[in-house]
Amino acid sequence: MIHIFLRFFMKKQHLSYKDKVGISCSICGIILNLFQFIVKMVVGSISGSIAVTADAIHNLSDMVSSAVTLLSFMLSGRKTEYIAGFLISVLLFITAIQTAKSSILKIITPEPLVFSLFSVVMLTFSIIVKMYMAAYYHHYGIMINSQALKVTSTDCLCDSIATIIAAGAIVAARFTQLNVDGFGGVAVSVFILVAACKAAKDSAKELLNGNL
Ligand SMILES: [Zn+2]
Structure with a gap:
């Protein structure tokens, strides 16, 4: 998929190689995260799982991050990247707190999860897509x-x-008989919280260093 975008952007002479790769990766990220968000929102509402719904919302914020990264590669400007990065981490932080709150409520008053093969197949597929994304971001991140x-x-x-x-x-x-959905939700919110703190730290560090 990424090769299609790369081939398209390679024709744009005014962009550097790094920017072309960055733009292609970011567009892929926007499309694939939108896909993740839709799949998980559907599965989350069918199964009544707070953990899956939280995951969906997090992927929506990932899509916004990809859009910000795209913008920074297009503008070749570091400042926009870090300021936007900081704003995203604030959003992530709020998401994490709200998810944790509703997950803890689910632990106290559990609601039954609805199992369907469709949900499991869709989630398995989205896990494979995310792993593919991790692989190509890793590959191109090192390359450029x-x-x-x-x-x-x-x-x-x-x-x-x-x-x-x-x-x-x-x-x-x-x-x-186990209902671990609430605990799953807490685990997902911890993941989001760690991502938020890391993003905030990185952005703040770069901004304070005046590394613009
Ligand atoms: Zn993410």
């Missing part, structure tokens, strides 16, 4: 030495783990 792409690669890997936990809760609800 971009911190933004390398950080996104790590995030994609964490996202895969979060989705595995959320999918695991749905499967566990089917085959055991």
Whole structure:
């Protein structure tokens, strides 16, 4: 998929190679995260899983991050990247707190999860897509030495783990009496919180260094 965009942007002579790769990766990121968001919102509402819905919202913020990264590669401006990065981390922080709150409520008053093969198949597919994303961000991040792409690669890997936990809760609800969805939700919100803190730290550091 990324090669299609690369071939298209290679024709744009005024962009540097680094920017072309960055733009192609970011467009892929926007499309694939939008896909992740839609799939997980559907599965989240079918299964009644808070963990999957939280994961969906996080992927929506990933899509915004990709858009910001895209903008920074297009403008070749560091300042926009860091200021926007900081704003995203604030949004992530709010998402994490709200998810944690509703997950804890689910632990106190659990609601039954609805198991369906469709949900598990869709989640498995979205995990594979996220792992593919982690691989290409890692590959191109090293190739063009971009911190933004390398950080996104790590995030994609964490996202895969979060989705595995959320999918695991749905499967566990089917085959055991265990309702671990609330705990899954807490785990996902911890993942989001860690991502928020890391993004905030990185952006603030660069801004304070005056490295613009
Ligand atoms: Zn993410």
